[in-house]
Amino acid sequence: MRWIFDWIVDFMEENGSIDHKYRDVYVYAVQTVFVYIFNILSGVAIGIAMGEVLPCILFLIAVIPLREHAGGYHASGWVSCYFLSCMVLVLALMWGKINFTGQSHMTLTAAMLAGAYVFGEAPLEDENKPLEEDEKKRIGKKAKIIVCMEIITGTMLLYWERKFAYAVLSAVNWCGIGLLTWHVKKKCVKK
Numbered sequence: 001m002r003w004i005f006d007w008i009v010d011f012m013e014e015n016g017s018i019d020h021k022y023r024d025v026y027v028y029a030v031q032t033v034f035v036y037i038f039n040i041l042s043g044v045a046i047g048i049a050m051g052e053v054l055p056c057i058l059f060l061i062a063v064i065p066l067r068e069h070a071g072g073y074h075a076s077g078w079v080s081c082y083f084l085s086c087m088v089l090v091l092a093l094m095w096g097k098i099n100f101t102g103q104s105h106m107t108l109t110a111a112m113l114a115g116a117y118v119f120g121e122a123p124l125e126d127e128n129k130p131l132e133e134d135e136k137k138r139i140g141k142k143a144k145i146i147v148c149m150e151i152i153t154g155t156m157l158l159y160w161e162r163k164f165a166y167a168v169l170s171a172v173n174w175c176g177i178g179l180l181t182w183h184v185k186k187k188c189v190k191k
Contacts, residue, residue: 005030039082043089052093055167059092062150062171069143071124072178073185092170096163104158104165111151111169114176118147121179147172 009026012018018026040060047056095107122143123136131139150172157165 002027002031005034035078039085042082042086046086046089047093050090050093050097052096052163055093055096055163056089058164058167059089059171062153062168063088063174066118066143066146066150066171066175067178069139069146070118070122070175070179071182072175073181088174092167092174095170096166104162107166107169107173108155108158111154111172114173115147115151117176118172118179119144121183122147124179124182147175 005027008030009018009023012026013020013023043056043060044053047053050056123131123139150168154165154169154172157168
């Protein structure tokens with residue numbers, strides 16, 4: 001797969017679009033763009049397969065920026081990360097497909113608890129992505145704004161279309177679970 005990214009960057013170099021001394025940066029950038037596109041297309045494919053395209057898109061719109069700013073658990077490799085992300089998406093969409101008494105209250109309560117946890121703990125840094133103090137403040141502020149907006153949006157959507165509300169609120173819930181898992185993993189590693 002790496003050869004595709006190298007070929008794209010070679011093409012850009014030959015056309016004078018980039019300077020050779022930044023080659024590694026461009027290979028990484030091309031790879032990152034490819035991974036984002038692949039993951040989003042996979043997510044939409046899951047939404048299509050489950051007959052939940054709009055809730056799927058809403059979940060992705062909500063979870064990607066929140067997860068990016070809040071941080072949380074990171075799987076050990078890209079394959080496990082990919083399948084774990086797909087599993088989270090499937091579970092979030094399945095939650096919208098079921099219907100039982102008290103489901104909306106349960107979803108909103110869980111999202112408020114998870115949102116409070118995200119609000120208090122974000123951003124979490126990763127060993128591969130340490131954060132300076134000013135970055136923590138700036139990114140943390142964005143995470144707090146995003147989580148508040150998603151809880152407000154999800155709550156308002158409960159009065160319009162519960163599947164859409166569950167998609168947005170599930171993003172908050174899963175992000176909270178990711179932060180909690182990060183803390184548990186960190187404590188287990190210290191032992």
